Every structure is written in C-alpha cells, then in structure tokens.
Ligand SMILES: O=c1[nH]cnc2c(O)c(F)c(-c3ccc(F)cc3)c(-c3ccc(F)cc3)c12
C-alpha cells in the first residue's frame with residue numbers, strides 16, 4: 001500500500017504546486033501531509049531548522065541519506081547557490097521513482113541526483129565514480145539502524161573534512177541512541193541538539209548537528 005500514498009502525494013503536488021517553483025512544491029507536500037495523509041518527510045517545523053543550517057553552511061556539495069519522496073532534497077536545493085549539487089540516496093525503488101518525478105517537477109533536477117540503492121554500496125564508490133572529494137553538508141534521514149554505520153563509513157572513505165556538517169533527523173523519535181552516543185563522545189565532532197517535533201504531529205523530536213573536527 002505504501003507506494004499508493006507516495007503516488008497520491010506526488011499527484012497532489014503536481015496538481016497544486018507550480019512547475020519549476022520548489023517552494024510551492026514544499027508547501028504543497030506539507031499541506032498534503034498535514035491535512036490529508038501523514039508521511040515521513042522531515043516537514044515544515046524541522047524543515048525551518050534544516051533551512052537555517054543549510055543557509056549558515058552554504059554548501060557546494062550535499063549528501064542526503066534517505067530521499068523518500070524528495071521533499072528535503074527540494075527543500076535544500078532551493079537554498080543552494082549556482083553550481084552546488086546534492087547527491088541523495090534511496091533504497092526503495094518506488095520512493096526513488098516518486099522522488100525523481102517530484103524533483104523534476106520542482107525544477108531542481110540539475111542540482112539533485114538520486115542514487116537508487118544502498119548507502120553501503122554507494123558511499124565507497126563516491127570518490128571514484130562520482131568525482132566527490134569531500135562533503136560540506138550531510139543530511140541523515142534514512143533508517144535509524146544505519147546512521148552510525150554510515151557515519152563511520154563516510155569517515156573511513158575520507159569523505160568528510162574539518163568543518164563538514166552532519167545533520168541527523170529523528171534523534172528523539174524514533175531515536176538514534178548509538179549514533180548520538182558516538183558523535184557526542186568520540187571526540188571528532190562538535191554536537192548541537194535542536195529540539196523540535198515529529199513532522200505534522202504534536203510529539204517531541206529533535207535534529208542533531210555534528211560538525212566534523214578532522215581526523216584527529
Ligand atoms: O524511517 C524513517 N526514516 C526517516 N525519517 C523518518 C521519520 O522522520 C519519521 F518520523 C519516522 C516515523 C516516526 C514515527 C512514526 F510513528 C512513524 C514514522 C520514520 C519511521 C520510523 C519507523 C518506521 F517503521 C517507519 C518510518 C522515519
């Protein structure tokens with residue numbers, strides 16, 4: 001049934017937003033999720049924190065883990081300067097297809113590339129096959145059991161540099177205790193917690209920012 005809801009979300013955005021206007025696509029998805037069917041986009045409240053941190057970082061190269069329907073890829077892309085890029089990874093082929101259509105409709109397909117498959121497979125290929133040096137900004141929003149292992153993989157593949165910003169969704173709900181414990185105690189990150197709420201409902205959640213201090 002899951003593919004059906006995401007298809008309805010895409011149809012709603014295409015019927016109610018303006019082609020080529022990413023803000024109108026973000027607004028339409030938020031309206032759909034608040035008034036018709038809840039979905040796990042990062043949402044408008046946590047989205048404002050994401051916006052602030054993207055603006056502060058002004059990244060040239062962004063990695064997103066967990067595309068879903070493309071909401072946060074569109075949300076981030078609308079803030080990036082010319083020449084900036086987002087690589088976003090999505091395991092679920094139905095979601096990846098919906099996201100590609102959402103990103104195309106929003107007019108940010110020259111900024112955002114959707115990589116369909118697993119982070120464990122893609123991350124080790126990024127330098128050689130995608131010409132990546134290091135990431136300026138990484139948004140972790142895929143699956144709670146993969147935040148820590150993928151963060152360690154990014155380090156091991158030399159894909160972070162002093163000042164790289166990691167931003168993790170859902171650190172309170174569902175909660176990502178192993179990731180939080182690692183970034184807060186390993187000595188290689190400066191961490192900041194941003195309390196907020198689960199998207200579209202009145203339940204506590206938070207984002208965690210972890211700035212890489214370098215390979216100490
Ligand atoms: O899986 C996710 N990835 C990324 N972001 C997510 C997110 O921002 C969420 F709010 C939820 C969420 C939390 C509470 C809830 F009741 C439903 C869904 C999930 C999630 C958690 C467990 C699942 F079995 C399915 C989805 C995710």
Ligand SMILES: [Mg+2]
Pocket residue numbers: 040041042141169170
């Ligand atoms: Mg999330």
